[in-house]
Amino acid sequence: MAPPAVKSEVGTPPVSVIIPIGPGETGPFRLIETLDLLPPSWEVICALCESRDDIALPLNKRIYTVISVKGRAIQMNTAAQLARGRALWFLHLDSVLTREMIHALEQGLASKSDALHYFRLAFASDGAGPMTLNAKGANLRSAWLGIPFGDQGLCLSATNFRALDGYCEKASYGEDHLLVWRARQMGLKLNGLDAELCTSARKYHQQGWWHLTLLYQWRWIRQALPQYLCLLSGQRKLRARLGK
Numbered sequence: 162m163a164p165p166a167v168k169s170e171v172g173t174p175p176v177s178v179i180i181p182i183g184p185g186e187t188g189p190f191r192l193i194e195t196l197d198l199l200p201p202s203w204e205v206i207c208a209l210c211e212s213r214d215d216i217a218l219p220l221n222k223r224i225y226t227v228i229s230v231k232g233r234a235i236q237m238n239t240a241a242q243l244a245r246g247r248a249l250w251f252l253h254l255d256s257v258l259t260r261e262m263i264h265a266l267e268q269g270l271a272s273k274s275d276a277l278h279y280f281r282l283a284f285a286s287d288g289a290g291p292m293t294l295n296a297k298g299a300n301l302r303s304a305w306l307g308i309p310f311g312d313q314g315l316c317l318s319a320t321n322f323r324a325l326d327g328y329c330e331k332a333s334y335g336e337d338h339l340l341v342w343r344a345r346q347m348g349l350k351l352n353g354l355d356a357e358l359c360t361s362a363r364k365y366h367q368q369g370w371w372h373l374t375l376l377y378q379w380r381w382i383r384q385a386l387p388q389y390l391c392l393l394s395g396q397r398k399l400r401a402r403l404g405k
Contacts, residue, residue, distance in 0.1 A: 163368065173247060174247070175202060176200075176203045176250050176251045176266075176270070176316075177203070177204050177240075177244035177245060177246030177319070178196075178205045178206070178251070178252060179206050179240045179250065180206070181236045181251075182208065182209050182254055183210065190255075191255055191361065192253070193216060193258065195259075196222055196224070197261060203222075204222075204223040204245065204246060205225070206227060208229065208236035208237055209227065210230065210235075211231075231348070231376075233328075234328035234329060234336040238328055241319070244319060244341065246319060247319060248274075248317065248319065249318075249319050249322050250317055252309065253360060255360055256314065256360045256361075257285075261357075262356045266316060270316070274318060275349070275350065276317070276352035277341065277349050277350070278314075278317065278354055279351065280314045280326050280353075280356055281356070281357045282303075282310075282312060282357070283357045283359045285361050287363045287366060288361075288363060288364075288365040288366050289366040290365055290370025290374070291370070292370075303353060307339070307341075308342075308381075311336075311337030313359075314358045317349070319355060321349060324343060325340060325349075328340055334384075335380060335381065342385070342391075344384070345392060346388070346392050346395055
């Protein structure tokens, strides 16, 4: 059975791990299987859109569930509203936790608490096509353009997340992408963590490498252009106010 809904407890967790779970998602749930690696003081919130009794959650962690209206952005925002952690770490269900990731995140939060943190991306061997190219492309995009995506394990302080008004619930896709742009437009620094996050590539096997790769490239470029123009406009206005 699923654990009870989020409730108040004494003490503030350093990190709230938020895991959105979509309708009809089926296992194996790779992330759930590795939750035992988390520090005992951290909390986990599974953001559901329907009641589930097929997810075996560890009993030795502070793990809760919250049910909201369907939609990844809505589910994550609902969980974030109830989260008590000083930082919010958003992870996809098909990601895999490692001790190296947790250590890198702890170091990042300690040294750059106000940054938006993300990991280098890697894909598991369950996909199709040259997935190493996709991973390299994502990592170059993050390092050179400052645009990591949600599958790179975005983490930021709860204060900053709320100042950004959370995820855009009106977006039909790319709510994580839009959050990163809004963070940059507000002057939030990005911090690439020194660890790799491995995620499943089974969608590429199911839908085809060419189809999904081209679709994702088209979507992010289409969504990024107006956000980039907004960023430039904000920079020009700032320079004007400073008399530069």
